[in-house]
Amino acid sequence: MGTHRRWINAFLVGFLAIVAIDAFHGTGCTQPLKDAVNLPLLVTGLWQGPWRLYAPDVDKDNLQLKAELVFADQATATWSSPDWAELSALRKFRLARHINYYNAILLADRELAWDDLCAYLARSVPHPQGKAVAVAQITLSLRGARIPPPDEKIVPAGPYRAFDPWEVIRVWRPRA
């Protein structure tokens, strides 16, 4: 066996061990092993973690965001996150990253991202009369439609849209 082959073998043994630890660490391996392989995986861009793919359980909430903007002259405007149920498959394909974004920022402990969304809306949502007036306040609201379990009630297939009332999750004001 040539030196070249030995190097390849050494790489394969090491790499496959790391992949196993990374992909299955939640199911038996100890955390110290995962911690040990984390840095090389991050540096090389080769991390993967466990493959969840709608596991362990499927999300059961359809969520919508709404922002009510109040401008300095008391004019108001409303912005809403995309209504996914109304969009065509092609449009959803185009907005695939947006779907990921809204799902990600609605996770717990993502208030920082809500502030960034509000700051972005303050810059990008136009004044209703087209005036150059700054936004004074944004109220960010969330509503969800929780899919009932089938043993409780079987609802028709398709987007479940029995939304709860809007709930204010953030009141944002621009920094002075």
Added chain:
Amino acid sequence: METARVTARRKRPARSVLPGRSGPARSTSRRGPADAWNDFFFAARDPRLAGLLRIGYGLLVLVNLAVLAPDVPLWFSEAGLLPAADARELMTEHAPTVLGWVDAAWWPWLCYAVVVAAAALLTVGWHSRVQAIVVLVGLTSLQDRNYAIVDGEDTLFRLFAFYLALCPAGWAYSLDARRRKRRGIAGEPPVPWGLRLFQIQMSVIYLSSAIEKSLGHDWPAGTALYYVARLDDAFGKLPLPGALFETLWLTRLGSWSVLALEWTLPVLLWIPRTRRVAIAVAIGFHLAIEATMNLFLFHWLMILGVLSFAEIDELRWPPWRRPAAS
């Protein structure tokens, strides 16, 4: 040895030969683990498959980047939805990202353009290995800059770039091959051991997903697809009869079938007798999900990964057409 000879030998594989292995079958009775390892990774195999995977992968990266194009400032600039400092605070772990090197509005565009160029050059096979590495670094940088828009397919995009860099991806169907031919460089076909990493990765994905699903409640209970069919963002591509997801036993059957497939495919794809059927079933499985759900390019990447279990002569269309004589 010419590629044609490797191909010709592959047409009549011995039954005892592992998938993808060519050459006379050896007795397995006295082989140790080292021999088995060497046979598994380093047995001769037609390297043209790596070229096909390279082209498929390159096209998918280009589609991915094309969809991203209108939103480059939105996702990756300070004027966008997530400033760099906050993006880093939202993540606990970070890969190195070149997007943080220069604080200018044109920098994300330049980085994006470099990845697009590398993906295009990878697709046509110009210095394929180098382009695969540039694509890996570029995609890792984009993903680390805004992890909020990333999901499983982005992980696959990164990993496949790495595996392509380890394959003789430019050996066939490429400008690299044309250049080699023009210069009269002859040589034995390289051993595409990197293709094994594609195969192992696919098995890891199925197995990991099967384990994760089995640890939850919805999949073992058979109610998972009931919920999936009511999600407003991911579900609802082609019209389907509502009864499929409103009749509980059908929903259970569907959910358990997914679970059964994810448990069995990592085994069946490796067994010579079941390999072809498993490839067909896996492709059908991913096409079915692709037809019903909006999961961007994930299932096309999975199909590409499944094809790493095939032999180049099996990848003809229509499938019943005889392979061309070598």
